[in-house]
Amino acid sequence: MGAGAAGGAGPAGVRYTPILLGASSPPGRPPVTARLNPGELEIELFCRGLRLDPSCSLDEDGRPIARTRAGLGSGLELVIPGPLKDLWLNAPVAEKFAQASPYVLRRAAAGPALSRSRPGAGGPGNSESNGYEVVHEHEGRAYPVRLPPEPAWYRRKTSSGVEMMRVGVLQGTYLGIYIGPPCTYWRGREPENCKFCTTGRNVGVNEALKKSVEDVVETALAAKGESGVTFVHLNSGYMEPDGGLDIAAPYVKALKERVGCLVGVQMIPTRQLWKYDWFRDLGADHFSFCYEFHNPEFFAQLLPGKERTLGRDTYFDALEYAAALLGKGACSGEIIAGVEPLPDTLRAIDYITSVGAFPTVCIFRPVIDADMEEHPSPGPSEMRVVMKHMWDACRRNGIPIGAAPNIEVSLIVNPTDAVYLAGGGLSDWWYRAKLRAVAWLARGHFRRMRAPRPVAESAETPATPRPHWGQARFSPSPLRAAVSPPGAFERSPAARFGARAASATR
């Protein structure tokens, strides 16, 4: 299952002029630049952030800014309309770098009439603006955007009295829910939390500390019925003794039986690989694995808890096993771009796609209150290289991205978003044609997967694996080991946020 809807309804063969930063212009005038295409604008906003003009009425027109989960969704949800597909984006607005952004969100002087009632609203063709535009203040270019409205169910309460938006939030068109207690890496006098993360400051503060299965089911039913949600994504942090995967089991079972939706599981990987068979039998449709950095020095220094308790190979084993179990395009490897050396990020994309998974690439965001709050946001030109590489790697490896209906993830540049960066040659045209065909052929399959159905498997952790579990075959990929020569971390701006430096200053 891919992370986004296929960019299939747009005109075939559309080509875009790449941005011409620094092209010649008369002295004293701003540099001449081409108009950005939607994919380029998405990357610009992730990297540079967005300021808010006083003409904006976000309380009335937009979704509330939600500092939940790891904090990467703590920006403003917006949609960039496009001819190939609309792009969903959680634009940074609160961080320091966003205050210096050349991009400003404002109400268009004579914008089209508000159109705010489209549930889900993820697919191509839904490209109207609702009276807002993003303006590059130095160049004067304006880009129409749409603010998705706050769903009515956000402020309703579950039967146990918990406000639904404290149970889960829309991050694009899917429902994201953090389950379980705050990540154990945040505990103790010398926490081992991942340096970019703020989960330990959000769970129990901005979102409910405990989310019962009933709370999750009621919230998911509301999100499905009123917002057209097709996909519920469960994640959590580290829990002793085995990472914590087991706690997701009753949620998965209940979502399949009582809601009827695609369910993604993004938990700390387990070394008991047969548990992925158990989760498949419970109904999990997707597993994702956040290993964040391909370079082992960056992994060790910036993810000290993961390094001590798991190590990169635990992630690789679980990703390769789950990808073999669920099939091509069903699992993802999640990484952060803009911190480790660019070649390592490109290697991560090559590795993930080579094992049949799709990459979910977060552009690094120096989230407020994170240890890495002062780390610079990456440059857009480098991120365009990353995202084009992501598209090309998915194409080369035949990853069926975008087949699942209405899944647009606003925290990342979806693999399908990168269609706007594609070269536009014959191989791109052929890949897009195949993606459209796969999405069309898979419609019936996904319709059945989104119907509530009984699940025979128990959500109680099995005492022993069943004989047919744990049989998926994979051989460790040789691309695991391809990394930059040692020493890259100490030379990088991330070095001052390394594990020892951070613990010494606490």
Ligand code: SF4
């Ligand atoms: S594992 Fe890392 S990213 Fe996930 S919640 Fe814990 S500290 Fe945050």
